[in-house]
Amino acid sequence: MNIKFGIIGAGMIGSDHATRINKSLNGGIVTAVNDINIESAKRLVAELGTAEVFEDPYDLIRSPEVNAILVCSIGSTHEEFVLASIAAGKYVFCEKPLATSASACKNIVDAEMNFGKRLVQVGFMRRYDSGYQKLKKVIENSEIGDVLMIHCAHRNPTVPESYVTEMAVSDSLVHEIDVIRWLLKEDYVTAQMIFAKKTKRSHGNLHDPQILLLETRSGIRIDVEMFVNCQYGYDIQCELVGSDGIAKLPEPESLVIRKDEKKFTSIDTDWKKRFIKAYDIELQEFIDGIVGNKIQGPSSWDGYVAAIACDICIKAQKTKAIEPFSIVETPKFYR
Ligand code: NAP
Numbered sequence: 213m214n215i216k217f218g219i220i221g222a223g224m225i226g227s228d229h230a231t232r233i234n235k236s237l238n239g240g241i242v243t244a245v246n247d248i249n250i251e252s253a254k255r256l257v258a259e260l261g262t263a264e265v266f267e268d269p270y271d272l273i274r275s276p277e278v279n280a281i282l283v284c285s286i287g288s289t290h291e292e293f294v295l296a297s298i299a300a301g302k303y304v305f306c307e308k309p310l311a312t313s314a315s316a317c318k319n320i321v322d323a324e325m326n327f328g329k330r331l332v333q334v335g336f337m338r339r340y341d342s343g344y345q346k347l348k349k350v351i352e353n354s355e356i357g358d359v360l361m362i363h364c365a366h367r368n369p370t371v372p373e374s375y376v377t378e379m380a381v382s383d384s385l386v387h388e389i390d391v392i393r394w395l396l397k398e399d400y401v402t403a404q405m406i407f408a409k410k411t412k413r414s415h416g417n418l419h420d421p422q423i424l425l426l427e428t429r430s431g432i433r434i435d436v437e438m439f440v441n442c443q444y445g446y447d448i449q450c451e452l453v454g455s456d457g458i459a460k461l462p463e464p465e466s467l468v469i470r471k472d473e474k475k476f477t478s479i480d481t482d483w484k485k486r487f488i489k490a491y492d493i494e495l496q497e498f499i500d501g502i503v504g505n506k507i508q509g510p511s512s513w514d515g516y517v518a519a520i521a522c523d524i525c526i527k528a529q530k531t532k533a534i535e536p537f538s539i540v541e542t543p544k545f546y547r
Pocket of ligand 1: 220222224226246247248269284285286287307308335336337
């Protein structure tokens with residue numbers, strides 16, 4: 213039996229996920245689409261050929277034709293749709309961010325715990341990337357001894373004028389914040405944001421590049437260079453420095469070209485291509501979790517902790533100080 217999915221938000225990632233469910237993955241079919249822009253919903257429904265348009269997102273959530281929901285609308289709408297899905301007792305995959313404030317994420321955590329069972333998976337897809345999975349094995353098998361430092365870079369070719377300084381944290385660095393916490397199984401204790409010399413390619417409301425410095429409970433230091441107008445490509449780097457060795461995130465597969473007295477490989481500019489397999493695996497795991505009545509992917513607690521970290525990093529952008537985290541113990545429900 214196919215799990216019947218309702219999608220809220222028929223924009224870029226909602227359309228991609230819908231196509232993925234219908235064409236690439238096993239065990240799911242999209243039966244319902246809602247978007248505040250009805251024309252977007254109609255366009256996606258026409259492309260899919262398996263779904264109907266719902267003008268009201270709450271009707272979609274409650275519909276007997278929908279077993280599970282994908283929330284792919286803009287971040288500020290996530291809280292209400294995830295809470296409504298929990299109230300309907302349905303599994304819900306929510307694209308990052310889980311919600312746009314830590315308190316809104318906490319509302320979701322509380323609702324889910326009151327319901328008594330995990331229903332929410334958050335779209336932190338880097339955890340499903342084969343390179344990050346290999347790094348995790350290296351750590352778990354102590355192959356490089358104790359991890360002491362992690363050096364990361366998150367570079368995009370360009371961003372639009374609408375991308376402002378805070379979005380470097382909430383839209384982009386949130387991926388490093390989540391994936392490194394997942395790699396290390398450790399929470400953060402401090403954060404600091406440093407502004408480098410501003411690139412001439414940036415605009416007035418964006419300071420680019422920035423460097424995030426994080427410290428974990430056991431004293432591991434993480435630095436992340438965030439450079440969203442680097443021009444040359446979409447480039448994600450992560451290097452673990454251990455007491456006994458170094459482990460580096462593998463480069464995406466790329467041909468080596470020898471030509472004109474040069475040897476080179478190309479670098480993609482499209483972030484979607486870089487993590488395309490990870491998106492497939494994360495959603496397949498969600499479908500399989502629904503079938504097995506137990507989901508295991510990134511939880512609403514992970515979304516909540518990431519939101520707390522983002523708030524602190526954004527504060528650190530303003531204060532330029534080392535900002536402490538208040539310790540929040542993971543409830544047994546999410547361990
Ligand atoms: P997008 O292309 O703008 O799509 C969002 C869609 O939601 C738009 O069609 C928008 O309609 C619609 N919408 C806005 N308010 C709504 C409401 N109240 N009810 C129903 N639909 C509503 O954005 P996107 O790039 O797909 O991003 C969507 C979400 O996915 C964001 O939270 C983003 O952070 C996340 N995302 C995650 C990743 C990842 O790597 N995991 C990558 C990309 C995006 P209008 O255009 O008419 O406003």
